Amino acid sequence: MELWELTLQQMIGQLNSRCISSAELAESVYEHTEKTDKAVKAFITLADKDKIMEQARLCDTEAFRGIKGIPYGLKDIFCTRGLKTTCASHILDNFIPPYNATVVNKLNEQQGIILGKLNMDEFAMGSSTEQSAFFPTHNPWDLERVPGGSSGGSAAAVAAGEIPFSLGTDTGGSIRQPAAYCGVVGLKPTYGRVSRWGVIAFASSLDQVGVFSKTVTDCAIVMNIIAGHDPLDSTSVNIERPDYTRFLNADIKGLRIGVPKEYFQQGIQAGVKEEVKKALKFYESSGALVEEISLPHTEYALPAYYLVAPAEASANLARFDGVRYGWRNTGKDNILDMYSHTRAEGFGDEVKRRIMLGTYALSSGYYDAYYLKALKVRTLIYQDFMKAFENLDVIISPTTPSTAFKIGEQIGDPLTLYLNDILTVPVNMAGLPGISIPCGLSDGLPVGMQIIGKAFDEGTILKTAYAFEQNSGFHIKLPHPEVI
Ligand code: GLN
Numbered sequence: 001m002e003l004w005e006l007t008l009q010q011m012i013g014q015l016n017s018r019c020i021s022s023a024e025l026a027e028s029v030y031e032h033t034e035k036t037d038k039a040v041k042a043f044i045t046l047a048d049k050d051k052i053m054e055q056a057r058l059c060d061t062e063a064f065r066g067i068k069g070i071p072y073g074l075k076d077i078f079c080t081r082g083l084k085t086t087c088a089s090h091i092l093d094n095f096i097p098p099y100n101a102t103v104v105n106k107l108n109e110q111q112g113i114i115l116g117k118l119n120m121d122e123f124a125m126g127s128s129t130e131q132s133a134f135f136p137t138h139n140p141w142d143l144e145r146v147p148g149g150s151s152g153g154s155a156a157a158v159a160a161g162e163i164p165f166s167l168g169t170d171t172g173g174s175i176r177q178p179a180a181y182c183g184v185v186g187l188k189p190t191y192g193r194v195s196r197w198g199v200i201a202f203a204s205s206l207d208q209v210g211v212f213s214k215t216v217t218d219c220a221i222v223m224n225i226i227a228g229h230d231p232l233d234s235t236s237v238n239i240e241r242p243d244y245t246r247f248l249n250a251d252i253k254g255l256r257i258g259v260p261k262e263y264f265q266q267g268i269q270a271g272v273k274e275e276v277k278k279a280l281k282f283y284e285s286s287g288a289l290v291e292e293i294s295l296p297h298t299e300y301a302l303p304a305y306y307l308v309a310p311a312e313a314s315a316n317l318a319r320f321d322g323v324r325y326g327w328r329n330t331g332k333d334n335i336l337d338m339y340s341h342t343r344a345e346g347f348g349d350e351v352k353r354r355i356m357l358g359t360y361a362l363s364s365g366y367y368d369a370y371y372l373k374a375l376k377v378r379t380l381i382y383q384d385f386m387k388a389f390e391n392l393d394v395i396i397s398p399t400t401p402s403t404a405f406k407i408g409e410q411i412g413d414p415l416t417l418y419l420n421d422i423l424t425v426p427v428n429m430a431g432l433p434g435i436s437i438p439c440g441l442s443d444g445l446p447v448g449m450q451i452i453g454k455a456f457d458e459g460t461i462l463k464t465a466y467a468f469e470q471n472s473g474f475h476i477k478l479p480h481p482e483v484i
Helices: 008-016 022-040 049-060 102-109 152-159 176-182 216-226 270-285 298-319 335-346 349-362 367-388 414-421 425-430 458-472
Strands: 043-046 071-075 113-118 165-169 185-188 209-213 256-260 289-293 394-398 434-442 445-453
Touching: 008 022, 008 216, 022 043, 022 049, 022 071, 022 113, 022 152, 043 152, 049 113, 071 152, 102 216, 113 152, 152 165, 152 176, 152 209, 165 216, 176 185, 176 434, 176 445, 185 216, 185 458, 209 216, 216 434, 216 458, 256 270, 270 289, 270 394, 270 434, 270 445, 270 458, 298 349, 298 367, 298 414, 298 425, 349 367, 367 425, 394 458, 434 458, 445 458
Parallel strands: 071 113, 071 165, 256 289, 256 394
Antiparallel strands: 043 113, 165 209, 185 209, 185 434, 394 445, 434 445
């Protein structure tokens, strides 16, 4: 077994017992990534090898702790001091932040090593990573397919073994959906659980930072580092962070699982339904209580999301005006032309579509009919979940209606592309935590199972996921042997 193949937990164990050195690990990881990423194209920016090796050698001179000397990746939406942060947009393609996002500082304190910045849909708007202004990322299970999005680079890099874990963001499904398509673990924590400070904003009432990893245990380890209150983020909640690894035991007797009938209806591929139903059988046979439930307002979640998210995006993206950050058109002789040409040249089509949708929904005369209405629908969706959780511990569904689709197949049809998030968006609208874990294969492609929990109850989600993972062993399957 090569060192890059180890899980985070195994890397920690072997570094701690001095079976391996950080330098050996970094060498193995870097070489594998350089080779593999020619095909997968997960990284926008790969850190310089000499710098990585220097950091690793320095770690070897000190006692091991935390994740010292372990390489990891960041979606290119996290500000990193001195390291280019593009959000996969031309408008930021020369932006070097002067500070780190809080989560990056937390990982730095543990002396993790940033291997690089990962590809994504521009400003996190998309479901396939084809909307990156630079290049599409390829799914390691089948290079002709998308890795999902918007955090597609973060998911593909973990699936291809390029890094043991990465961070992404999830506004409507951008962690869980690519995790499902790439056969890795992807957790979107409760809104407010992890700091968003220093993370480039898309839709501030929905965005949440989360983890991609090879196993559920690794996810718990990273959550222990990144979760917790941050005074710099006024939406981060000041409650105690539990030790997430303590939830990992396989006894799920008596666990109450709800299965929403609306999440198994039309448009869900037969192979996806089948694998999730098999997983539900496992839970039943392990003593969990599985019952069908209804979340009656599910069908309104996606249309409401496509008003709320673009509305917030149109406000957040107003700051990219050519004055303060990144790209500026310098050929104009007045400021209004400079603004409009900078934005016209800097933003891609999907971002412009969202800005137009958002400003329209917020404009006077339409605000009540669209934006306010969407907020009322959001409350109904939240109430559906609250009612269901009166008698349940978790809710289980497929993560996505299908497995990964082909590159180019949906790009010309935004509405079809939006439907990929139909099963993940309601969770963001309600601010709840959700995980996607691999639960099987359909025609050789990974199927994701979504486990949704009560607010701030990531522990029960991790426990439920862990029990299945221990039984299935699915997480040790690797994609595409010719690629990795
Ligand atoms: N695909 C959804 C969108 O395009 C969700 C994106 C996300 O979660 N960042 O808005």
